[in-house]
Amino acid sequence: MSNKRPGRLATRALIFAALGDETRLLVLARLSDGHPQSISRLTSGTNLTRQAVTKHLQVLAHAGVVRNVRSGRESLFELEPQPIEDVRNYLDQVSKQWDDALARLKAQVED
Amino acid sequence: MSNKRPGRLATRALIFAALGDETRLLVLARLSDGHPQSISRLTSGTNLTRQAVTKHLQVLAHAGVVRNVRSGRESLFELEPQPIEDVRNYLDQVSKQWDDALARLKAQVED
């Protein structure tokens, strides 16, 4: 029984990796206004080709950060907030662990 | 005068990219206890070579997520919380924009 499931850590790494590109952050910012947008629309404003933007969108979609909906001849993408929430909470947790650890170290020194 | 400065977006992309790897997330978790640790120590517990871990640490250091301090013959690494705070706040902002946008859309529909 090999565990083929990605695991939480791998999932988070995937999400972070998806966010680790300037173009994709730009796309993300554009989609954060709540309006689904087509690939062509998202392409305008970048200096890339439509296919390049398509690939970036697929990376985001594979990480679950974005969802695709087909409408007529257009392929619309909208933001999916849940994965972002996930990594946001994760970073909160890391920060908290760090703070707590520092507090403990400081208390130990002052003892 | 070309602007050589990375820019906020590029900086954030760099940080996210640094977090976008399972091994590096593991290292991060290990360092979040506040204790600086040597490369050899961080290598134990992974199935990688010391050089591989060194490269991962360099990626993290280049993103500013981690800081290197030399102590004798050991190269210690400790977590640097500021970049993590930065992207954490950024994700907060994205989430808020999304929520606000949805609220506006909903209000418009119910109108």
Place this chain on the structure above:
DNA sequence: GAAATACGCAACAAAATGGTTGCGCATAGG
């Protein structure tokens, strides 16, 4: 129905990434 728009698929190329091995140097400890 013909032209324009939006897209998908595939092949390809260049560059970045993730990892290894081999080597040499510095420092700690018996």
Place this chain on the structure above:
DNA sequence: CCTATGCGCAACCATTTTGTTGCGTATTTC
């Protein structure tokens, strides 16, 4: 002093990523 430990550097390799071009297909629009 000599040995073991911890690192750094460089070469090298395989894979993935990032981007392009070319072409075919579906859907509007006139």
